[in-house]
Amino acid sequence: MFAVTEWIGPSRRSWGACATQLFGALGQSVLAGLIYYIRNWRMAQFIIATPFTVVSVYIWFIPESARWLLGRGRIDEAKMLITKVAAINKRTISDSILEKIVMKETETKGGIIVLFQSPVLRKYFLTIIMAWFSLNLTYFCLSFNVGNFGLDIFLTQAMFGLTELPAHILCIWLLEFVGRKVSIMSTLLIGGFLCFSILAVPQDNAIAVTTLAIAGRFFTNWAGSVCSLYVQELFPTSFRQTASGLGSIASRAGGLLSPLLNMLAVYHWSIPIVVYSSLTVVSGALSYLLPETRKRELPDSTDEAERKLKNTTSRNQPESTKQTLNKSTKL
Secondary structure (H helix, E strand, C coil), X not given: CHHHHHHCXXXXXXXXXXXXXXXXXXXXXXHHHHHHHHCCHHHHHHXXXXXXXXXXXXXXXXXXXXXXHHHCCCHHHHHHHHHHHHHHCCCCCCHHHHHHXXXXXXXXXXXXXXXXXXXXXXXXXXXXXXXXXXXXXXXXXXXXXXXXXXXXXXXXXXXHHHHHHHHHHHHHHXXXXXXXXXXXXXXXXXXXXXXXXXXXXXXXXXXXHHHHHHHHHHHHHHHHHHHHHHHHHHCCHHHHHHHHHHHHHHHHHHHHHXXXXXXXXXXXXXXXXXXXXXXXXXXXXHHHHCCCCCCCCCCCCHHHHHHHHHHHHHHHCCHHHHHHXXXXXXX
């Protein structure tokens, strides 16, 4: 994901990030048919694990991030990589432009230290972590409960996978049309309220329950695509990989807790739905704290990330407020 977002320009970044998610949706669709015909979990595990052998080979041919190389002081490698990419795109890059790129101030320190030193990054981080955790908790609670909706388990699983395809395709367009902030807020809020709606229908109405579950999972999965891109654009190069890694840990924590949350249904069937729906709605509301990053260059330092937040806040202020502030500061 880093290679995709850091090499693609702002106008096409959502294409690269969301297109990679399409393959996961295809895998979900294929999984239902695979298990239906095999009916042997050991053989299914072997087949599912086979593609990872291909990944272990081609991963060594993926180019490193030039931003990361510059941040680590590996100037010559970064120059060679930038020149190579320009040649592949049939573009020429002059030595003067290359030197300007190399001389751009970058932050050498990174990791969790950067997070603790910046209140702005802490706010970004906690908000996006909350969103990632809650949406994955909802996603996997619905996925692991696939056999309890009343319809055929293989049909429901196939529908889960097939509905993910339009979610990622729509995500590509809407990320550029309405932006990241509106996208993540709307998908989390709609997904959470759809899951809440399951409580309002009779549980013996399998079609209604399954439809609402699929719709809720559709929007939470959509929110996951937005988060995958958003976390890359919010944080500077020195902290970007750490933020994405910690976000992935939070999402996996949601997946790990989802079976335990579903087990609370033995006390009352509504408990899991209330918990994960509430967390998703709260995360959608908290996403209002995030700035818009559409069509903006990735920040390379903490100062640059904070400066972009101030610019965003200034642009979003009403004109009357700006005029009042200007008058109050005149001598």
